Amino acid sequence: MIIYEYPFNERIRTLLRLEDLYDKFVFFLHQEHAQQHHIALSTIFEMLEVAGRADLKSDLLQELERQKNTLLGFKSNPNVIPDRLNAVLADIDRSSTALMAAQGKTGQNVRDNEWLMSIRGRTIIPGGACEFDLPSYYAWQHRTPQQRYDDISHWFAPLAPLFDAIGVVLKLLRESGRSITTVAQAGSYQQMLQGKVYQMLRLTIDESLGAIPEISANKYMLWVRFTSQDGDMKPKAFEGDVPFELTLCNF
The missing domain is CATH 2.60.440.10 (YacF-like domains)
Incomplete structure (x- = not known):
């Protein structure tokens, strides 16, 4: 079976695009070849383009709070399974807390890294990330798979709360x-x-x-x-x- 999803508004369209990018990022991050890690890093740059809306974080926080208040109203409903409801509420609280703790603009740590920005500027050019264009990046690609994995994970870490919140919101929407x-x-x-x-x-x-x-x-x-x-x-x-x-x- 194949599941197709169609968003009715730009807000959900943005969340689905970011979810799709995150799925690709996770897949390529957990591979070992340098070319696969190149795609994982390039995907972070794509995430920044899509997540550039200043109000995305506040939108997610408001939606999580709204869903929490709605679900709290079901606590007295005898048809609701308490353990399942409490698990969903715990996911919302965890996600909201982490997102509120995230400082600054989404992906600002990447934008502040001149080396990463130099790579980003070349990757938008077809064939622009060749070894003669970016020798330091070419050298980085020759590090061990674990070293590259650790570096990319570190660069992505400040973005993680945003994508966790997106996952919770879309899960609630799909189950509605x-x-x-x-x-x-x-x-x-x-x-x-x-x-x-x-x-x-x-x-x-x-x-x-x-x-x-x-x-x-x-x-x-x-x-x-x-x-x-x-x-x-x-x-x-x-x-x-x-x-x-x-x-x-x-x-």
């Missing part, structure tokens, strides 16, 4: 939706939203169908059009019926 199973007749599906505001759509489909969803939505209507790809990867309309699972998420 209720899934329905439906069918796109002749590869097309429409649903009236009647002005109800959602923040994210999750669509789960059997990958063996070969159907790829193209999603568009506003506060009034949701439209999913399925396509497929030929040998040249050119998209074409999917003409058959497509069963899938749909989840609309909102805090």
